[in-house]
Amino acid sequence: MLLLWLLLLLLLPLPLLAMHWQQRSRGARPCWLISLQHRVAWGLLGWAAVWQQRKLERSTLNVAQSQQQALRWCLKKAQGSCCLPRENTDVSTFQNHLPLTQTSHTQEKESEEKLLPSTLPQYHGDxxxxxxxxxxxxxxxxxxxxxxxxxxxxxxxxxxxxxxxxxxxxxxxxxxxxxxxxxxxxxxxxxxxxxxxxxxxxxxxxxxxxxxxxxxxxxxxxxxxxxxxxxxxxxxxxxxxxxxxxxxxxxxxxxxxxxxxxxxxxxxxxxxxxxxxxxxxxxxxxxxxxxxxxxxxxxxxxxxxxxxxxxxxxxPPGVPFIELLPIKEGTQEEAASTLLLTDAQKEEDYELVLTDSASLTRCRLGDVVQVAGTYNQCPVVRFTCRLGQTLSVRGEVTDETVFSAALAQAVGQWPGAKLLDHVCVESSILDSCDGSAPHYEVFVELRGLRNLSEENRDKLDHCLQDASPQYKSLRLRGSVGPAKVHLVGPGSFRVLREALAACSSSVWPPEMPRVLRLRRLVQLLQKRVLS
Structure with a gap:
């Protein structure tokens, strides 16, 4: 690592010299300087990438050892007091002494004056x-x-x-x-x-x-x-x-x-x-x-x-220390225990559990992955959904994947429409006074369609019923009302993202929510409804 940074320092004058030429005259930068800095940069980059590839190969071929090292690093660098030995704690002792904590979505509840900052840690490592x-x-x-x-x-x-x-x-x-x-x-x-x-x-x-x-x-x-x-x-x-x-x-x-x-x-x-x-x-x-x-x-x-x-x-098996929590399809029930990377089974779904030195807690993130294969001894995964983006107005579970698929199917039946973005809101967030049953409120931004007919709006509810038997059962009993669809004007979601980014301590990079739980954010979209 030290050698890499020494080489980086040796390379530093070249781009600085190029920047100097650029500031003097954009069109007068000498071609030989551009070519030289590009060749040297790629030479250094290639060497550094080979070094990282070899390091990745070693760690993924010895996953158990790599994860134990990652855990020890987290314990050693932990900020504040630590109830566990920083050098000799093995994975089993760590799991037995530190309980799982769940990323709370209560911080997403409404505050009339401000958006509450996120408390999620920032993860580092290789x-x-x-x-x-x-x-x-x-x-x-x-x-x-x-x-x-x-x-x-x-x-x-x-x-x-x-x-x-x-x-x-x-x-x-x-x-x-x-x-x-x-x-x-x-x-x-x-x-x-x-x-x-x-x-x-x-x-x-x-x-x-x-x-x-x-x-x-x-x-x-x-x-x-x-x-x-x-x-x-x-x-x-x-x-x-x-x-x-x-x-x-x-x-x-x-x-x-x-x-x-x-x-x-x-x-x-x-x-x-x-x-x-x-x-x-x-x-x-x-x-x-x-x-x-x-x-x-x-x-x-x-x-x-x-x-x-x-x-x-x-x-990867490095920092942060990763565990996998098995989940059951269509539920958010907690499994008896977590698994390590080597225990992951193909085609199974898991919630990520992370531990980092910045916050020595075993944090359930809500990000769900499905194992698609292996690379040496490590799982290769696809990210499928986020548990925090689940809709539920009567105890049903309509997760991000199910809803997005139903919405895509409905938009496909709207002539000329292309979906740009959407969010959902549980009707209780809006405190509706019209006496209707609990339902989903959906805000969509489209290209190619300027008005939504009632027939088109109804298609989303039909697609949701086809996608979710539980939702269909509640709809037939009248326990849940039909989903209401609102078309918003161009740029509405850019305004929403600017409001989300205004929270200075928001996580990086900003994840796009699909379920809004703050009335203040919903009102930004309500002001821009076209039909």
Whole structure:
């Protein structure tokens, strides 16, 4: 590790020199300097990735030993008092002495004055660095020209790469200004670079917001490009932007950047619908890649297989210390005990339990994974749902996966409609006074449909009944009322996400909720209902 950082320090002057040339004149940067810094950066990156790959191989071939080491590290670094020996505690003693704690969703209850901060810890360890180094190498192998100088742009202030090394990104040829935090400037930099091969955004929902905003503000952005707001007059590129926008959203990314190959975003909870909308509309024909899965505040799993579209991730045996809690389908009953990574069974579902030195508790996160296979001795999983996003107004259990599938089926029956985003609310949150039975309130943002007929609204309830026998039984008895669907205007969910991000201590990256439990947030959407 020390050798790696020494090499990083040796490389540091090259990108700084390049930045100096860039500040003097964007068009006068010497080609030899760009080529040199790119070659040296890739040489260093390749060496570091080989080192991380070997380290990952060792740890995944000796999972029991690796997990014991991870536990000892957590105990040794634990903040505050610790009731267990920091050096000699084995896994069994640890499990017997520390009870499971569940991430409380009571903090999601309404506060009239403010949003209560999240208390989830931020997880660390080798996973962020491994995900970044191995992800860059994997991406370059899958798309050999994707990371050539000037071929990559990030259009959000935060990067999808879990370990931030800004100057290394510049050395690898990103067109985004180093340290830029203004989303408009980042988008303009990308728009004036027609040779892009890789488009980055922290998460898919944020990239969705970028494209929706691009359509809304396209004329203003074109005028800024033509007027030279970034230091160069580019009327031809501005005209290309206007022409691309006039042809509609479908395939817009490839019209703007004909060489574009792949979209990189960081996968986390609630991103699936945004990815689906981007694939169908703006990013049609492009591959998507996520270097890792981030859940509840940190990197939980690594993506070593970009060619698999369903999102298979490796659960590494390092820090944080991971346990698996078996769950029963359709319930949230607690199992008798947790399992270690080596005990995971294929096709079984488990809830993640994490322990980190920042908060020495065995925390049930609510993130559910299904084991799809193994990598050496470690499970390869798919993230399926989040228990905290379950709907229940009469004791039924309608989880995130079931509801999303029913909604997708219903939207498929709405002529011309494409689903961009949605959230659900249990009617008790709204304190309805109309005397109706408890029910689901659903807010959707669509493309291609400006009004919802009653017939279309009813289709969601029918699809829910088909998907959930328990829900259907309650509906037939009248214990649960029909789901109510509200269509909100464009940009409504961007406003919602801005309100969520306003909570300064919210987890990173921001997971997109599918069930809202704060009336204040629901009211933001109610004000934007179109029909």
């Amino acid at each position: 996973a962020p660095l491994q995900a970044t180094l191995l992800g860059l190498i994997t991406l370059n192998k899958a798309y050999p020209e994707a990371l050539a100088p000037g071929s990559t742009a990030c259009v959000t202030p935060a990067s999808p790469w879990p370990c931030s090394v800004p100057w290394l990104g510049h050395a690898l040829g990103r067109v985004s200004p180093v340290g830029a935090k203004d989303a408009r400037t980042l988008l303009l930099e990308a728009l004036i670079s027609p040779g892009l091969r890789v488009l980055e955004a922290r998460t898919a929902v944020e990239l969705l917001d970028v494209f929706v905003g691009l359509e809304a503000d396209g004329e203003e952005l074109a005028e800024a490009i033509a007027a030279g707001s970034l230091g160069r007059l580019l009327p031809t590129r501005a005209a290309e932007l206007q022409e691309a926008l006039q042809q509609g959203p479908r395939g817009l990314a490839l019209r703007l950047w004909p060489k574009l190959q792949v979209v990189v975003t960081l996968d986390s909870g609630g991103q699936a619908e945004a990815v689906a909308a981007l694939r169908v509309l703006w990013c049609q024909g492009l591959a998507f890649f996520s270097p890792a899965y981030a859940a509840s505040g940190g990197v939980m799993a690594l993506n070593l297989w970009p060619e698999q579209p369903q999102g298979s991730y490796l659960l």
